[in-house]
Amino acid sequence: MSHHSVVNNSVVVNNRAVVHLRNGGTSVLVDTSGPALPVIVHWGADLGSPDAADLDAIVLATLPQRVSGGLDVPARLGLLPQETTGWQGTPGLTGSRAGRFFSPALLTTAIEHTGDTLTVHATDDINRLALRIDLAVDAAGVLSSSLTLTNTGDDDYDLVDLCVTLPLPASATEILDTTGRHLRERSPQRHAFTQGRHQRDSRKGRPGADATLLLAAGTPGFGFESGLVHAAHLAFSGNHRLAAEKLVTGSAFLQAGELLAAGEIRLAPGAGYSTPTVIASWGDGLNELSARIHTRLRSRDVHPRTPRPVTLNTWEAVYFDHDLGRLTALAQAAARVGVERYVLDDGWFHGRRDDTAGLGDWVVDADVWPDGLGPLIDTVTGLGMQFGLWVEPEMVNPDSDLARAHPDWLLQAAERLPVEGRQQQVLDLSHPDAYAYILESLDALLVEYPIDYLKWDHNRDLVDAGSTRTGTAAVHENVVALYALLDELKARHPGLEIESCASGGARVDLGILDHTDRIWTSDCIDPIERLTIQKYTGLLVPYELMGAHISGPESHSTGRRHDLSLRAGVALFGHLGIEWDISALSAADEAELISWIDLYEANRALFHTGTSVHVDHPDPAVDLRGVVAADQSEAMFVFSLVASSAAYPVGPLRFTGLADDTRYSVRLVNREHTGVGNGQSPLVWAERPLTLTGRALRTIGLQGPVLFPEHLAVFQITSA
């Protein structure tokens, strides 16, 4: 039975109106029986292979009923909700032609359905707009979508808002998203999902430390191991908006798009605008939801596949004290403990003696480095390590030759400079001359020196970010230019890796990660803080893309002191590095550091290809996380006691993600760091050869070792 009243210019949709995108354990059912824009009837669990009649029945079963006091035609949530359909929630498109033509009425003109992708073409002849909607479900079961709007009229169209809209099931009654601040990024927050709108805006020109990494909605109390949950992420590094909304009609949905400033996108006749891609996932628990996203990322051509080198970053070791002798001693110590990449941080370029000057002048400082960077790089590469260099290309100190020569290259509004942040202003990369200057400055460094890696920093939020050429807001154009710049440098220097850093973790998104190789997760390396930061960053970012460094004994950002076992055990869950002056360690400390680096190297393939899991433990003092090999043959888990526990001992620890019917042996890797003195008996299971099935480990678990607070235990789990 065909429901098509629309013109289908391209692929015929199997002669029926319901499109079933089915891939990676996810089904998305789309009712395309126009001319109204298509409606997602289901997004989530795999529906198997329903036939056409089944699909029609599902659609009919979901059609809403007219109610008293309402409009005569009950509105459905279209792929782009519009007021013309009677929709009374937030629309998917807002814009006008100088105030007129404010209510779009887009109707479907063509549907293309190939495999797991659906493209919808729509036009609006009165408002003179054309829309393309792209929807796809990949092999990981991740739903992605973007929209492209084109002005088909002969005057300008001012775009205010264009958002991807995805439905949520009625069972979603609780919201989880992330907020945060410098040194505490991706801090989770939860609340009830009631009628109304929960909207998170970023107006910082970068996602920000408080960015909504994911906006998730699910069943009450959904956790990592269970509870139906759906979430969306916007793959973009500028201003953005994510929202969850619930109407009196019961309709609940997620919306995501770029947050545009007034006049930022004015579409000239014939011009178009594409939204960033929205990445959406679901799962029975957050572990499943995240695993889909991680699998998607790992299938990208640009995904780093070489072993992630143990890194030493000089920042917390020497800060601005760029002394060749000191940095050479650090390099020698790094090589001794097994470091594979040495990164020279801030302070090497012209005039940069502290954080008040120099940004913009990307030449080596002749006073501090009279012979250039060559002598240090020769030492580093001679010791068998890669060399990396810190840069902050989008930033300019007013006290710099660049700012003095080109004041018009700085982002600003109405001919006044924005409030400074860290004594710096922001370069307008959308200015062709500024772009060319930065490209050639960085290229010259990469040509002169064997630099394998750039740590690309960005240390202030943007405000008043306008272009002097156009007088309009320019965040969008700057993100576009940044991505082009990163790609151009990588094209010119094959093999170059780039880390995205922004005051620590203020630019963490899947837009930047399509152009870079890892993120600096946070400037806070205190392992207790890092447990939460890495757990929630990991909702989106797999460990191989997440910088995790071992700090010195005292955290520079919290003042807390921790044993090396905690600092190192937490850094295993990431791309491991060291940020600590290790040039004068005691022999015992050096030996212990080497043993942790050996453990990382022996297991990095597991951490960087396996499935990340978190166990929902009822005790807030217990953090239990692990990585399970894709074939479930092995796993590594870490139990951290983050505070003193009310229970003593803490009781059984369950291990999730293993194969139910496989027998595993469990080894306590760091027994020497467990126990609290002489008061406890040996842990029975650890004293003898013992195997347990994955089912027993998942449902019953085993007794966790007694630990001092702020200590951890590492478990190596191997199929017997």
Ligand code: DGJ
């Ligand atoms: C902020 C970064 O997050 C730090 O790691 C360090 O690179 C400083 N900037 C340098 O200024």
